[in-house]
Amino acid sequence: MKRTFPATVAALATIGALATVSVGATPSAAAAPSATSLRPAAAVQLRESPTPDCADNGNVNPCYEYQTWFWTFDNCNQYAYSHPYDRNRYDRHVCAVFSGGATVGLWFHKVRG
Template sequence: MKTSMKTKLRRTAAALTAALALCALGTTTATASGPARAHAAAPARIMESPKPDCADNGNVNPCYEYQTWFWTFDNCNQYAYSHPYDRNRYDRHVCAVFSGGANVGLWFHKVRG
């Protein structure tokens, strides 16, 4: 039986998501007692993928435009602050969970363009 590349990719993504979820469960308590970090932590309320998503609403402003994903909120925020974006097009960034909580996505809030 021949398996398509799309099917292989879906299975791989599902396996990685499951593995990450298990790893996250195992490391949550281990990192909770670690030393305080100097950089931004996850927000008090974990934000789900922001709405409206530009890809879902016909790119009508204002909307949130997905950029990329990270393993942690810290990595997402560090990237957003160290890589300037077009302030004429976007007014802020948002780091929020997606993929069922396995990853953190970076969205820019698009107001023009």
């Protein structure tokens, strides 16, 4: 029995060391930024039309005012960033899934006007 006990302890120590090495590698791999974490926040929000929609709530602020649609989130965000909108009327834009996921809609969040 004296021989079995040291062998068991050695085997458990080896398994523990291997588990520590593999567990230690996992967090660093998980901490690496993914492609989705590098996108702007507006592009990540995969949702149907934001609410409340200005057209549906009698244009009561704050609400989301639909502008147009695009084929991709990148096109939607590029358009919104390259075409300045009235900052006195809107405070941000949202690109979201539109028409059941076939396209991407652009909405401006209307706060005044």
